[in-house]
Amino acid sequence: MKKLMTTAILAAFVAPGMAAADYTFALVPKAMNNPFFDLARDGCYKAQEELADVTCEYIGPGEHTEMEQVQIVQDLISKGVDGIAVAPSNAPAMAKALQAAADAGIPVMTWDSDLLPEDAGLRTTYVGTYNYDIGVNLAKLVMARHPDGGTICLQTGGAAAANHNERLKGARDTLSGMDTGEPPGTALAGEGGWTEISGCPLITNDDGNVAVQGMTDILAANPDLTAFLSTGAFTQWFDNAYRQAIEPYKAKMDAGELTVVVADTLPMQMDQLKDGLANGNVGQRPFEMGYKAMFILKDIKEGKSVEDPIYTGLDVCNNDNADSCLGQ
Incomplete structure (x- = not known):
């Protein structure tokens, strides 16, 4: 212990x-x-x-x-x-x-x-x-690339973390165009054209290794996934691990077939974005x-x-x- x-x-x-x-x-x-x-x-x-x-x-x-x-x-x-x-x-x-x-x-x-x-x-x-707005803006980045909707996986921090639950609700409300209830909101099942896939949201407990592995497993198991949205920087903390995990999907991201957006704008995250290994980041201060x-x-x-x-x-x-x- x-x-x-x-x-x-x-x-x-x-x-x-x-x-x-x-x-x-x-x-x-x-x-x-x-x-x-x-x-x-x-x-x-x-x-x-x-x-x-x-x-x-x-x-x-x-x-x-x-x-x-x-x-x-x-x-x-x-x-x-x-x-x-x-x-x-x-x-x-x-x-x-x-x-x-x-x-x-x-x-x-x-x-x-x-x-x-x-x-x-x-x-x-x-x-x-204002944590709700992180989810709103992450969702808007996704919707700008996929106006007709699709399938999405959400990744979050701790299940009892109020800030991440507010971000999830912001994303779900925005994608669905409706109030999805108390934070973290209700999983989407076609509302606004968006459906959350089985196995998501992924809970990471702010663990970077868990976050990268979860993303890797989901992308491998769902080759037709439209978007991956993470409410925290943990997905991208470990630069080498993230780059290795996402590099196989860069062509799909470049073609607009897959979108990856992540909260925060830490230095390694901005380098990943500039290298086309992410499609959007919403940063705090x-x-x-x-x-x-x-x-x-x-x-x-x-x-x-x-x-x-x-x-x-x-x-x-x-x-x-x-x-x-x-x-x-």
């Missing part, structure tokens, strides 16, 4: 060389082996440089492990940090843990992934992407999430009002605008 990180370990994740500050705010990602969250970490440390009275304590599970993340948050609460910004892997489980933060008077905000609506009162605000979180927690701690939610925007990229789409 994997040993959970203890309170004693937490202090090791303060940026090297930083002096003690008046406030210690924790930024808790879903996993620390995730290049997306590395950018949020960098934003957090940048804010630390600019705020003389704030220390960024970046700490999360080594890999995507829902209960380990909950334990880390519980340890932070016991330690008495001045504020917590968390990207919940399992929204209901995290809500139970955050009740203790509320009882202790520790400010809490979410980023990247939010709590469920019924638990939103446990945090002051959410900063990050994780650096900005980590950066803003420190300022927001400071405002909350000092009794200032903050907006809820605070959205950080999207970048929609395809094969035609890959060189210019970021930061628009």
